[in-house]
Amino acid sequence: xxxxxxxxxISGLLAVAAxxxxxxxNALRDVAAAIGADPTAATVYPLVVDGLMALxxxxxxxxxxxxxxxxxxxxxxxxxxxxxxxxxxxxxxxxHGGGRVRLAEWAPAxxxxxxxxxxxxxxxxxxxxxxxxxxxxxxxxxDKSDQTMTNRSGSELHESAAADPDRSVYRxxxxxxxxxxxxxxxxxTAPPAEAEPIAPAPKPTAPAAARPRRxxxxxxxxxxxxxxxxxxxxxxxxxxxxxxxxxxxxxxADRIRVELRTSAVNARTLRxxxxxxxxxxxxPAAPAAAxxxxxALHAVPDPAQESxxxxxxxxxxxxx
Numbered sequence: 001x002x003x004x005x006x007x008x009x010i011s012g013l014l015a016v017a018a019x020x021x022x023x024x025x026n027a028l029r030d031v032a033a034a035i036g037a038d039p040t041a042a043t044v045y046p047l048v049v050d051g052l053m054a055l056x057x058x059x060x061x062x063x064x065x066x067x068x069x070x071x072x073x074x075x076x077x078x079x080x081x082x083x084x085x086x087x088x089x090x091x092x093x094x095x096h097g098g099g100r101v102r103l104a105e106w107a108p109a110x111x112x113x114x115x116x117x118x119x120x121x122x123x124x125x126x127x128x129x130x131x132x133x134x135x136x137x138x139x140x141x142x143d144k145s146d147q148t149m150t151n152r153s154g155s156e157l158h159e160s161a162a163a164d165p166d167r168s169v170y171r172x173x174x175x176x177x178x179x180x181x182x183x184x185x186x187x188x189t190a191p192p193a194e195a196e197p198i199a200p201a202p203k204p205t206a207p208a209a210a211r212p213r214r215x216x217x218x219x220x221x222x223x224x225x226x227x228x229x230x231x232x233x234x235x236x237x238x239x240x241x242x243x244x245x246x247x248x249x250x251x252x253a254d255r256i257r258v259e260l261r262t263s264a265v266n267a268r269t270l271r272x273x274x275x276x277x278x279x280x281x282x283x284p285a286a287p288a289a290a291x292x293x294x295x296a297l298h299a300v301p302d303p304a305q306e307s308x309x310x311x312x313x314x315x316x317x318x319x320x
Contacts, residue, residue: 021050024082027089034101035117045121049085052124053078059131067134074127081120088113235262239270240277251275 001009025046032045056075060068094101103113230238242259243251251274257267 017054021046024050024086027086028082030089030095030098031085031103031117033098034095034103035114036100048121048124049078049082052128053082055128055131059135062135063138067138070134071131074131078120078123081116084113085117230262235260235266235270236273239274243274248275248278251278 028046028049029042032042033039037045053075056071056078060071060075063071088103089095092101092103095103102110103117104110238260239256243256246255251271253264253267253271256262256270256274257264260267260270262270
């Protein structure tokens with residue numbers, strides 16, 4: 001509804017309320033005069049009843065929840081009381097002239113009507129002050145946007161609870177592969193008449209720019225792939241095969257460690273073993289070379305044979 005429409009609606013409501021108040025004025029004034037009120041009090045009496053009704057209506061529009069229901073109950077109670085007094089004013093013609101008269105011929109009904117009419121001013125003081133106090137002490141209703149921002153500034157337990165608790169922080173952020181089809185595609189019912197050679201599928205090319213992977217830090221030992229452990233004999237066999245064409249200068253522990261991908265301790269042990277093997281292989285050739293390089297023994301002449309004129313015997317001959 002436009003603003004002009006709202007203005008006309010509120011103006012019409014105020015006009016109807018004013019006319020209704022004027023109609024009820026005479027009845028409430030005559031009832032007040034019938035229970036003994038003076039002319040001034042009788043004139044003000046309609047403001048006590050109908051005025052509290054208007055106040056309760058305004059408070060009901062302002063307050064919420066339990067306070068709003070209390071204001072509506074006050075409005076309903078005073079509306080019923082005003083209706084009863086207006087009904088009695090219509091039934092008793094003697095009330096129209098003013099003055100103190102009986103409100104009903106039956107005594108209990110008269111006493112009840114007098115109690116009702118006389119208690120309305122006291123109730124207006126009590127309920128009116130209570131409604132005003134509720135309005136003054138009412139807390140402003142939090143705006144929805146403010147409440148939303150307050151909730152967002154707190155802990156987001158709903159989102160963290162919905163997350164997968166078993167998800168590993170070291171898992172790649174790549175999307176999950178598409179599931180394989182559950183049913184195999186239907187093949188041809190009959191082979192083709194002439195089979196054509198099938199061209200080999202092109203090799204997939206690497207993407208032009210690979211997406212950078214997220215840094216996940218050091219991978220713990222439990223998340224690493226377990227490598228098969230090799231025995232000492234297997235390591236020695238691999239070392240002999242890998243270092244067969246190496247020179248003695250190239251046979252270092254660091255190069256063995258890199259080549260066999262083993263620890264530094266194992267590399268030093270393998271180096272010592274390989275050097276010992278090479279030393280054993282070169283050991284038998286050493287005595288033969290020494291024997292070849294050893295000078296021949298000189299014959300030492302025997303004085304007895306030399307005087308007899310015989311040839312001197314060599315040490316080999318003597319030994320034979």
